[in-house]
Amino acid sequence: MAFIIDGKVISAEIKEELKVKTKKLIEERGIQPGLAVLLVGEDPASQSYVNSKEKFSKE
Template sequence: MAEVIDGKSVAEDVVSKVKALTAELSAKGATKPGLAVVIVGEDPASQVYVASKSRTAKECGFHSLQHT
């Protein structure tokens, strides 16, 4: 039988763990993790997807860059 999972809850847990690990790296003086995205074209769905990933990366303490 299939098990139904709460994706939102799982995602929140993952983000929380990544935030903690990023803070730990920062406390050790390590380089800040980052996300760089190259956007090709002008597909609105791609723009929304990339914006969402960028927000989450920043929430986790990452440096985030978008190149168009």
């Protein structure tokens, strides 16, 4: 039997779970999560990856 996996649905579920956990961390412990990225070189694919992580962290 085959299973169809909808990556967009799974991604949305994970993002929502992270938002809830992040909010709880801030409210209960006063901890503001952060993200640090070190980009070496000028590879466009690497820059795209970093941009996507930055966008996600702002959500």
